[in-house]
Amino acid sequence: MASSRPEFSGAEWEDINVSSSAKKKRKLDKYRAFELEEQESLKTYESMESRIRKVVNIMYEKLTASLPQENMSDEIKYLTNRLLTLKTKSSLDPIYIGLFGGTGAGKSTLFNAIVEHKFFLPVSGSEACTSCIVQVNSNQGKNYEAKIHLLSREEWNKELKNLVELVKKPEEEEEEGEEEEEEGEEEGDVGEAVQKLRALYGKDAEARSYEDLLSAKLLVNIPASKWIQLKAAQAKELSEKLDPYIRCHNDKDVEEPAQDEVGTKMRLWPLIKYVEVTIPKSDVIPEGVVFMDIPGTGDYNSKRDEMWKESINKCSVIWVISKIERVVGDKVHEVLLTESIKAYQGGMCSDIALVVTKSDQLHLDEYLRERKQNNKPIETKHDAILERNTTVKETKSRGMKKKFKRTLPSDSEILHKPDLVYTVSATEYWQEKHLTKEETEIPKLREYVRNIYLKEKKQLLMDYVTKALGIVLLAENFNSTQDMVNHYQQSGLETFVEEKIKALEKEIEKCFAQLEQPLNEGVKQAKLSHQKAFFQLLTQDTGYQGFHRTLKAVCQNNGVYASRIFARIDLNSALAQPIYDKINPMFANIFRIQKGTRASLKPCLDMFKVSVQEKIRDVGKRSTVANHNCKLKFFIEETNIILSTLEREILTKKLDIYQSLPLSIQSDLQPYYKDAAKTQGRQSCQKMQNILLENIERETQGGMFERAKEKMKMKLQELKDTIMTNLRKDISTMLKLALSHREELSERLPDFQNEYSEIDRIHVALQRM
Structure with missing residues (x-):
C-alpha cells in the first residue's frame, strides 16, 4: 500500500542550484499542504498583506523624507512611531502547538510522521531520550x-x-x-x-x-x-x-x-x-507554526522547570500524548490533562486534544476474546483497530468532557468540539500494512494544524489592516482643513466617554466580585483539607518507602520537584487545589476570550466600545461639516484598536492572577522548606515531614490561605486599575489626535489620499471574506 515516493517533496528533495522556473514553480506551490480553496484564501491574504506593507512603507518614507526630525510635534511623532511599529511588525505571531506527554508516549515519533521525516527527531528505543524541551519550526532557509x-x-x-x-x-x-x-x-x-x-x-x-x-x-x-x-x-x-x-x-x-x-x-x-x-520551508508545517515536544514533567533544575511551565503556558494548542496501552486506566495522561486545563485557565491555550498513539499495537486474538461488541463480526486486524479506536474515542471524550465541566463553564467552546480525541499510528503511516494513511489520522492532525493556521492568519491580518487603516485615517485627519473641535466639544463626547469609563469600572468590579464567594468557600475547604493534601501528595501511590530523597529535593526546591517516579510534585499547588476547585468555573467564565455572558469581562469591554462608537456616529450625523468621514472612521477604528490591545493585555495578566495562589503559599512556607532541607542524620525523612506538617498547620491557623485569597484579589485590583488607566490614557490620546487639524500643526503632511483609498479597499474586502 506504500507509495513509491514521499507524500510531500520537502526541501531535502530539492537541488540547491534550481532554475528560475523551478523557483517560480516552488513559489506558486508554497501552500501545497492546503486544500485548493484554502490555498486561494492564503494567496489572497498574502497579496493583501504585501500591498498593505508597501503602502505603510510608502507612507513612512513620505513622512520622514518631507518633515524635519527635530522639533517634531507630539502628534506627528505619534504618527511616525505608529507607522514604524507597523512597518517592522511580523506578519504572523508564532502559533505554539505543544506535544505534552511522558517518556515513551511517542511524541517524537508522532512529530516525525507529521513532518514527513521518519527519523528526524531521535526517538526513545532501548535508551530514553532526555527530558529537555525540543521546539521545531520552519523558515525560508535552505538548511x-x-x-x-x-x-x-x-x-x-x-x-x-x-x-x-x-x-x-x-x-x-x-x-x-x-x-x-x-x-x-x-x-x-x-x-x-x-x-x-x-x-x-x-x-x-x-x-x-x-x-x-x-x-x-x-x-x-x-x-x-x-x-x-x-x-x-x-x-x-x-x-x-x-x-x-x-x-x-x-x-x-x-x-x-x-x-x-x-x-x-x-x-x-x-x-x-x-x-x-x-527546517527549510515545509509543505506540512506552515511558517509561523512552532511544534514543542514537551516532557510530561518538569525538571529538578529550576531553569529547566521554569521553561517547562512557560512552554505549556504559551501554547495556543496542547496535544496530550498517551500511547493506547495506557490510555484506559492509566493516571499519567490524566495528570497531564489537568496541567493542560490549568494552561487553558491561566495561559494562552485555547484548545486541548488527547492524541492516542500506537493504535496499531493490537493482538487480534486477545482483542477478539475480550471485546464486548459481539453484534458485529471482526475478521481482520484492520477492523479490530478501527473498532477499538472508536471505542477509545467515545470513552475518553466522555471522560474529558466530564473533567472540563468540573472546571469550565458549561457552554465553553471546547466542550462542543467535534473531535477531542485522535487515535493515531505513526508506524502504520509509514508501512500501511493494516491501515491506510487516512486511517492513521496523521493527515487529520495536519488538517487540524492547517485550520489553526488559517484562522490565526486571517485574524492577525485583520488586526494588521485595521491598524494600518487607523494610521492613514489619522494622517488624513491631520491634513483636514475642517475645524471640528468646537462641534465635538459641544457634543459632550469627552464627558460621555468619561461617564462610560466609570460605568465600565463598576461593571468590572461586579465581574471580579463574583469570585469572592467561591474564594471564601475554597479557603474554608483548604483549611479543612490541608493535612490530607499534604499526605496524599507526598505518599502518592507508593507509600513512604524510598521517598526520603525525593522529599529532600521537594524541600530544596521550595515545595516543587519534577520526580521521574512520583510525577510532578507541587505541594504549594496541592494545598491551593481546594480553592481552585471552587473558583475554576467562575474564573474561566470571567476571562473567556470567545463568546461570554454579562458576567464575563470581554462583553463588558464590548458594550463600552459599542456605546462609545454609537455616540461618535451620532455626533458625526449632527455635524454640519461637509467632509467629516475621515475623522469619524478614525474614531471607530481607533476604539477597535484600543479595546483589542486591552484584551491582549488582559490575556497576559491572566496567568499572573491565576498562579498567585500557590505562589503566595510558597512564599509563606519558604522558610520551613529551607529548614527541612537542612535536616540530616537518622530519621531525617520523618523530621522533614514533621517540620513541614507542623508549620503548614501553624501557617494555616495564622491565615496562609486567607493571604493567598487576598493576593489574588490584589492582582485582580491591579488588573482593573491597569485597564482603567490605559483606557483613559488611550482614549484621551485618541481625542486629542482626532481633534487636531492642519492649522494647529507646524508641519505640513504629504498627501496620503491614494494610500487611504488602497487600505480602505482592502479592509472592506477582508471584512467580506
Whole structure:
C-alpha cells in the first residue's frame, strides 16, 4: 500500500542550484499542504498583506523624507512611531502547538510522521531520550539547523547540589530494603541523577561530596556562548548530528575518558536546557507554526522547570500524548490533562486534544476474546483497530468532557468540539500494512494544524489592516482643513466617554466580585483539607518507602520537584487545589476570550466600545461639516484598536492572577522548606515531614490561605486599575489626535489620499471574506 515516493517533496528533495522556473514553480506551490480553496484564501491574504506593507512603507518614507526630525510635534511623532511599529511588525505571531506527554508516549515519533521525516527527531528505543524541551519550526532557509542551549556553570552548580543530595543514602535506610530500592531507582530519580553525575565527572561520581565535585573539572567543556549550532543540508544528516546531544545515555554506554568526539558529545546531555530546530520551508508545517515536544514533567533544575511551565503556558494548542496501552486506566495522561486545563485557565491555550498513539499495537486474538461488541463480526486486524479506536474515542471524550465541566463553564467552546480525541499510528503511516494513511489520522492532525493556521492568519491580518487603516485615517485627519473641535466639544463626547469609563469600572468590579464567594468557600475547604493534601501528595501511590530523597529535593526546591517516579510534585499547588476547585468555573467564565455572558469581562469591554462608537456616529450625523468621514472612521477604528490591545493585555495578566495562589503559599512556607532541607542524620525523612506538617498547620491557623485569597484579589485590583488607566490614557490620546487639524500643526503632511483609498479597499474586502 506504500507509495513509491514521499507524500510531500520537502526541501531535502530539492537541488540547491534550481532554475528560475523551478523557483517560480516552488513559489506558486508554497501552500501545497492546503486544500485548493484554502490555498486561494492564503494567496489572497498574502497579496493583501504585501500591498498593505508597501503602502505603510510608502507612507513612512513620505513622512520622514518631507518633515524635519527635530522639533517634531507630539502628534506627528505619534504618527511616525505608529507607522514604524507597523512597518517592522511580523506578519504572523508564532502559533505554539505543544506535544505534552511522558517518556515513551511517542511524541517524537508522532512529530516525525507529521513532518514527513521518519527519523528526524531521535526517538526513545532501548535508551530514553532526555527530558529537555525540543521546539521545531520552519523558515525560508535552505538548511536544517539546530541550536542547543546549555546551562551556564552557575545554573549547573545549583542543580549539582540537588543531585548530590538525591543520591546520598540516608543513615536510617534499612539494609533489607536497599537492594530492591536500588534496582528501582536505577530507572528513576536516583538512577538518572547517577547518570548525570557520571557523565560529567566520571565513574563513582555519585560517591563524591558536593564540595569535591564543585571544585572538580568537568569532563566536557561548556562553550562560552552557552549554545551549540548544528547545520545540515539534509534532515537525516541533522538528525545524526543532533542524536548524541539530546539522547539520555546510560553511564555504561559512556566511555571514561571519552575516546572520540562522539563520546564527548554524549556526555553533554545533562547540561542541555532546551533545543531549537529549524527546517527549510515545509509543505506540512506552515511558517509561523512552532511544534514543542514537551516532557510530561518538569525538571529538578529550576531553569529547566521554569521553561517547562512557560512552554505549556504559551501554547495556543496542547496535544496530550498517551500511547493506547495506557490510555484506559492509566493516571499519567490524566495528570497531564489537568496541567493542560490549568494552561487553558491561566495561559494562552485555547484548545486541548488527547492524541492516542500506537493504535496499531493490537493482538487480534486477545482483542477478539475480550471485546464486548459481539453484534458485529471482526475478521481482520484492520477492523479490530478501527473498532477499538472508536471505542477509545467515545470513552475518553466522555471522560474529558466530564473533567472540563468540573472546571469550565458549561457552554465553553471546547466542550462542543467535534473531535477531542485522535487515535493515531505513526508506524502504520509509514508501512500501511493494516491501515491506510487516512486511517492513521496523521493527515487529520495536519488538517487540524492547517485550520489553526488559517484562522490565526486571517485574524492577525485583520488586526494588521485595521491598524494600518487607523494610521492613514489619522494622517488624513491631520491634513483636514475642517475645524471640528468646537462641534465635538459641544457634543459632550469627552464627558460621555468619561461617564462610560466609570460605568465600565463598576461593571468590572461586579465581574471580579463574583469570585469572592467561591474564594471564601475554597479557603474554608483548604483549611479543612490541608493535612490530607499534604499526605496524599507526598505518599502518592507508593507509600513512604524510598521517598526520603525525593522529599529532600521537594524541600530544596521550595515545595516543587519534577520526580521521574512520583510525577510532578507541587505541594504549594496541592494545598491551593481546594480553592481552585471552587473558583475554576467562575474564573474561566470571567476571562473567556470567545463568546461570554454579562458576567464575563470581554462583553463588558464590548458594550463600552459599542456605546462609545454609537455616540461618535451620532455626533458625526449632527455635524454640519461637509467632509467629516475621515475623522469619524478614525474614531471607530481607533476604539477597535484600543479595546483589542486591552484584551491582549488582559490575556497576559491572566496567568499572573491565576498562579498567585500557590505562589503566595510558597512564599509563606519558604522558610520551613529551607529548614527541612537542612535536616540530616537518622530519621531525617520523618523530621522533614514533621517540620513541614507542623508549620503548614501553624501557617494555616495564622491565615496562609486567607493571604493567598487576598493576593489574588490584589492582582485582580491591579488588573482593573491597569485597564482603567490605559483606557483613559488611550482614549484621551485618541481625542486629542482626532481633534487636531492642519492649522494647529507646524508641519505640513504629504498627501496620503491614494494610500487611504488602497487600505480602505482592502479592509472592506477582508471584512467580506
